[in-house]
Amino acid sequence: MSQVNIKPLADRVLVEPAAAEEKTASGIIIPETAKEKPQRGTIVAVGPGKKDEPLTVKVGDEVLYGKFAGNEKITVEGTEYLIMRETDIIAIL
Amino acid sequence: MSQVNIKPLADRVLVEPAAAEEKTASGIIIPETAKEKPQRGTIVAVGPGKKDEPLTVKVGDEVLYGKFAGNEKITVEGTEYLIMRETDIIAIL
Amino acid sequence: MSQVNIKPLADRVLVEPAAAEEKTASGIIIPETAKEKPQRGTIVAVGPGKKDEPLTVKVGDEVLYGKFAGNEKITVEGTEYLIMRETDIIAIL
Amino acid sequence: MSQVNIKPLADRVLVEPAAAEEKTASGIIIPETAKEKPQRGTIVAVGPGKKDEPLTVKVGDEVLYGKFAGNEKITVEGTEYLIMRETDIIAIL
């Protein structure tokens, strides 16, 4: 997992997408190749949450997330990340 | 029912779709083959629920659910599952 | 009225549609044959209601309901039922 | 005013449309013949209201209402009625 010094706002998290299909703590997981296919990645930074609602995920969690248009892509020191809202995180693996 | 080590977030549940029409605790149930036909399956993992709203369904429940576009498909160790929100669960059988 | 062992979730109810136009406790009721025509039926199962809002209808009530696309059809032991939300129930007859 | 034994749910009311333009307690009232023209009628049954919000209209009130698509028509013992939500009632005459 990369180290980044970015603080997402509110309920946003910074996710490093998984490079390829690989064995996770839950076993082999192959997301379907559908239009709204869930994707795998690792949480590298989390926001403070919204008012009275701290986030559930934490840095280091392997997660499945929906690949929505709203996700923002950025490249930090050559590594590509996604910034999304926690509600786009489907499950912790 | 399969064993999976996935933790759905918020009010999401992991459902293993029923393989075929079979007798359930409620008797023979044949969902209509309509555009929004309800489907049968078994709950295999549940999220913690939303703030102040724990989930009603539990692991092992046979359920009917609506087949909406929003449901996410994943394959874990060769078995196909759906991840959906509890609000997409129509009834416990 | 049929006996079914299905537990609708939240504010959903299971309704057995009336077989034909027949005299109810309120007299002869003929829903108009309009696009959104109300339909008659009998409640055969009710959900626990939503948080702090128990349901008003109970098993055995004859009801009028709107025939919306959102209603789910299922067949249990050869009898066809509808599952709908209580808000789709217009009146008790 | 007809007698009907129907219990509207929530904030719904049962209205018997006025047969023709006639003098009401407020004088001669002629709704405009516009696309969304208000209509006159008499309340013949009222629901219990929504949670913490009892209804304002009561059985016997002459009312003006908007003629929206959402209004449900039913015929009870040969008389045609409308079932609508109280929010569709514009004024008491």
Next chain:
Amino acid sequence: MSQVNIKPLADRVLVEPAAAEEKTASGIIIPETAKEKPQRGTIVAVGPGKKDEPLTVKVGDEVLYGKFAGNEKITVEGTEYLIMRETDIIAIL
């Protein structure tokens, strides 16, 4: 100002449109002839307001209002009125 015996429901008011451009308490006011041009009139009846929100305007107030499609027209004893929600009232003149 006309006298009418109509009780608007909730946050609705009955407005008698101004016959022509005339001097008001605020001076000569000429609404622009735009698509959504504000109109002048006099409040002739007010509803009880919504739950915990009494109305601000009172009978006799000269007001500016938006000419929206949602306004209902009625004719009482030969005089034409508009029924609208207080939120459609822009200002007291």
Next chain:
Amino acid sequence: MSQVNIKPLADRVLVEPAAAEEKTASGIIIPETAKEKPQRGTIVAVGPGKKDEPLTVKVGDEVLYGKFAGNEKITVEGTEYLIMRETDIIAIL
């Protein structure tokens, strides 16, 4: 700044648009000529605010506002004004 005797309702304010680009307390400000370009003006009347939410702007404030279709134009004693909601005010200059 003109004097007008108009009382906007709720969270509405009356704004006198700036005649031309001129130096303000914040210096020379040139709004971009874009589709949704912000405009400058002076507050000449303010509403009482919404329930539990008094307004922030006061009479005499120079402001930037978005030029939305929803703004109402009126002419009082020969001077043209806009009536808008405070949420359409972007900043105090």
Next chain:
Amino acid sequence: MSQVNIKPLADRVLVEPAAAEEKTASGIIIPETAKEKPQRGTIVAVGPGKKDEPLTVKVGDEVLYGKFAGNEKITVEGTEYLIMRETDIIAIL
């Protein structure tokens, strides 16, 4: 960072866009050139926040923001700024 004497209303902030790609406290950050690409800039003024919700960002923060159509452009003393809502700020760098 420029000095400006503008007070954004509510949850709005004034942002000076970054002139070019440059090293930030978090390292080299290259936003993707996508349709909804995040942009970098510096906060130069902040609003008081919404009722019971003070803002999280402060003057001087380097931020990533989404380039939405809703952002307002203004030029103050020759420098171009954007006014946006804090919810459009994605992360602090």
